[in-house]
Each structure stands twice: as structure tokens, then as C-alpha cells.
Amino acid sequence: MTLTDVLGGLLAGGVGGMASGLLGITSGGILVPLLVLLLGKDQHVAQGVSLVVQVVPTSLSGVRNYQRSGHHVPPRWLAWLAIGFAVGGCVGALLATTVSARALQWTFVGYLLVLEVVVICRPSHRKLEGTADEAKEVPLRGSALIAIGAVAGWSSGFLGIGGLAITALMTGLLKVSQHQSQALSLAVTALPVTLPAALLYVQQGTELPWLTIASLIIGLWIGTGLGSRLANRMSQRALRMTLIAVIAGMAVFMAFKAAT
Secondary structure, three states: OOHHHHHHHHHHHHHHHHHHHHHOOOOHHHHHHHHHHHHOOOHHHHHHHHHHHHHOOOOHHHHHHHHHOOOOOOHHHHHHHHHHHHHHHHHHHHHHOOOOHHHHHHHHHHHHHHHHHHHHHOOOOOOOOOOOOOHHHOOOOHHHHHHHHHHHHHHHHHHOOOHHHHHHHHHHOOOOOHHHHHHHHHHHHHOOOOHHHHHHHHHOOOOOOHHHHHHHHHHHHHHHHHHHHHHOOOOHHHHHHHHHHHHHHHHHHHHHHHHO
16 A cells, blocks of 8 residues: 555545536446546456445535535435345345456446436436426336336446436436436435445455545545535536536446456
8 A cells, every 4th residue: 555545545536526426426436447547456446445435425415515405305215216226236246256357347338338328318307497306396106216226236236336327317217307316316325325235345355455445535525525516506408418428438438448
């Protein structure tokens, strides 16, 4: 462990937190590529680190900022999503240890491309700019929320990238507003829903850099608060276009890493 690892952790945490607060993709959504790029971590280690740092509720600062701007998190929605996420996370973590790093990288790329198509083809529910979200505008079934939570949890355990699915699928399939979907994504990962999957990684012998993890947590807390403040000043269209660009960039980078 070197000073470079600590500084790299702070930088990756800050960037990941900014993206998390800005786009509701949660820290895991961008930490895996950042850990591979900045710190040269193996895919399995990067995914394990991503799961461990998400156990700490660093996204609470972002949730609070969204709530203050009128983008509420309905408790019933949060409960169903969290149940699905916890179950899916365990399944994903168990599966991740059975495949190679190269296979994980290509699965990561394919998964991002699927979400990219969903976001592009199914734009979110339109609302008047400046109005607050109201849960009653979009009646949702518990089964649909559990299914989305399970997909997000599976991707979190298997690929280290969970909250992105919540934002993309809530907006693309269930027509929830972009801001409210992002608030929900952050609220889910403020709960210790990644703990079971993280414990599985630790128990199965994945060697994790704990000092880097500590520096990541600090960076995430700061970055998420700043990112969410910026998101509340942006329109839904601007956020959606930014999300599309970020997903595409992540997919290109991970495809390059998998091919080399």
C-alpha cells in the first residue's frame, strides 16, 4: 500500500461520488472502471471493493439534497427495491467467483449496452420543469419494483455495478421522472443492501485494500453531495443525455480493457 493508492482512492471516490450524485448511478456504477483505470486493480478486486464501500451510507448526502428539492423517495418503493436488491446481490456474488476476469469484463460491457438501449428508447415520464415529484403520479406494482431491485442487485454482486440499473429501468420501463429515479437509486444503496454480497467476496478470499477503501469512502461522501446539488440545477433532458454519454463511455473503456 502506497501514498499513490490512498490518493488514487480519494480521487476515484470523489469522481465516483460526483457521478453518483449527478446521475443516480450509485458509486458502484463507475467505481469499477475507475479502480481498474486509476489503480490497476483486477476485475474481481475492483468489484469487491465497490461492494464493500457501498455498505457505508455515503449516498445519504445525495438523498438529502434530492429530498430538499422535492424529489421524494416513497418508503414502499424503497422497501420493494431493497428486498430485490439484497437477494439479487447474493446470487450475483456467488456467480462472479465462477467466471474469469475477462468474461466479467465482457459481461460488464454487454450489460451497459443493454441499459444504454433502454435509456435511449424509453425516455422517462415528462414533467413540468421545477415541479416536485409525487408518488401518486406513477402507480407501481411491488412485483415490478422487486424485479428491478433483483436485476440491480444481481449486477451489483456479479459486476459491481448496481444502482445504474435502478435509474435506467425506473425511468425507461416504469416512466418515473429522472430526478426521482436517481434519488431512489441513491436511497437503496444508502441501505446496507450490498453487505451480503460484500461478505461473500471477503469469505471467498478476495484480497481487498482496506486503506484504499477508507480513502474511497471519504471521497464518495464529498463527491455525492456535490453531484446531487448540481443535478438539482439541471433539467431531466440534460441529465438523461449525460447518463447516455456516461454509459457509452464506460462501455467503450471496459471493451478496450477486455480486448487488450
